[in-house]
Amino acid sequence: MSGAYAVRTGAAADFSALLDFTLELEKQTVAVSAEIRQVEGTFYLRLIKLPTELLGALLPADRSVVPEITRYLNVWYSFKADSLNKYIPGFEIDRSAAGLDPAKQAKIKELVAKANLYHIQSVTRNELIGEVDVYRYLADLLTENLLALVREMAVVLDNRTFTAAEESQLRTVLAQAAKAKVQLWVGKDDHLLRRSHVSLDDVSAGASLLSTEINLEFTDFNQARIGAPEGALSLEAVIDEAISRQQRLTRDSRRITDLRQIQLALELFADSHRGQYPADIYSVTPCGRAAACGLASVDACGGKLCLAAVPTDPLDRTYAYAPHTTRRTIDAYHLGASLEDSGN
Structure with missing residues (x-):
């Protein structure tokens, strides 16, 4: 991930970020790349790279999906965050609108702030990422502390305690998460996270054991002037047209x-x-x-x-x-x- 930001007085900072993800499977590499900007409250999104062959293989063979997918690449789309709420299922909107009362929100924030969920250990203090001096840390999840936090949150949210079955299920999940080895590289001078590496060995997935590695790199955090891309299409209009087209196909069928x-x-x-x-x-x-x-x-x-x-x-x-x-x-x-x- 790389990007730039611009601070505006009395408003959220504008930013531009390039996201590039690569997933290496046994027989193929899946790559996803996108750029997102926020300029004066409006978001702009551009899809640069998608795993079109993989997506095409997952969809019905009688549909030519790859050309349909690629037509959306390298085109800027604009949207306001609130404008996408109408595409959220009604029950999700109702649940979100219900929210928490201020007293419960304050209590949850207090519990999270007091919780000690990770043990962080400094490993090296003389590494370089590019030309940036960084410190490397190891982070270990403290499962018992996280379990205690979830118990306390359940009391605040639902006014009840965990059942034995619920606690057993949560312990199973946390035992898997505790296997993760997390390494963080933090800038010596600017204290920005520059790289993270997460490895999971022998994670249970049904009858199989999986091993996974996740690498994230964050580079080029520069302060700059962020401009809105020209000719951006309304994402809301594009989604509405796609839904309308599908509705017509359904109607005809x-x-x-x-x-x-x-x-x-x-x-x-x-x-x-x-x-x-x-x-x-x-x-x-x-x-x-x-x-x-x-x-x-x-x-x-x-x-x-x-x-x-x-x-x-x-x-x-x-x-x-x-x-x-x-x-x-x-x-x-x-x-x-x-x-x-x-x-x-």
């Missing part, structure tokens, strides 16, 4: 399914009525029209094979097939051809 059901019900009705099609679609629903319930019997089209109800449009819930529900003579195949017409 639903309409095709509805069409097949209508055709089947009409044909079954005709089979049961000497080749005569019903006067309208309502006649192949169990209750017929709302004003004339019983117009069609349950067995009019073969019992359970009737339409449960006249289908409505998946997007706006209107009767998408209204032009075809009042015709006195309905032919299933003419109806199908009409519904499949892109103009309808």
Whole structure:
């Protein structure tokens, strides 16, 4: 990670950061790179590198996903943090809005501030990262102290103590976390974190044991003037268009399914009525029209094979097939051809 920042009086600092992540698997390397800026309260995001081949392999083979993904690379998108809240599921928003009362918040902050969760040991005091003098430290998680903190927080948040089963589960998780070896390299003069290395050996994952290494490097923390990129697209508009496009695809798929059901019900009705099609679609629903319930019997089209109800449009819930529900003579195949017409 590298970047720059600019301090503004009475406001949050502007910043620009380049994030570059590389995940090395057994047979391939997965790379993700992005740049993010904040300028006067607006965020700007640019995706530089994505594992397109891996993403393509995870999605259905009949979709050409790689071109779809790459079209979003190296394009700046702008957004306000609050503008993305509408994409959070309702229950998450409700939970976030509920929050904690000020007294509980203050108590939680007090508990965290007093907790001694790590043992940090100085290892070397004469290393270099580039041209920067750094100190190297080892950090060990104090699991019993963290367990005590979680117990105290549970009392504050839920007014209850841990059950034996909950404490056992938490101990299992902490035992895995305690296996981590954490090394930190901190600048001698500016006290900025320059590098971190986390290694986990023999971590249980089901029936397997995994070993993982995570390296993070932070470089070029310079104070500079941060400018907003020109021509940035609204991320909110891009997301809305993608959602709308998916909704249209879902609607079209639903309409095709509805069409097949209508055709089947009409044909079954005709089979049961000497080749005569019903006067309208309502006649192949169990209750017929709302004003004339019983117009069609349950067995009019073969019992359970009737339409449960006249289908409505998946997007706006209107009767998408209204032009075809009042015709006195309905032919299933003419109806199908009409519904499949892109103009309808």
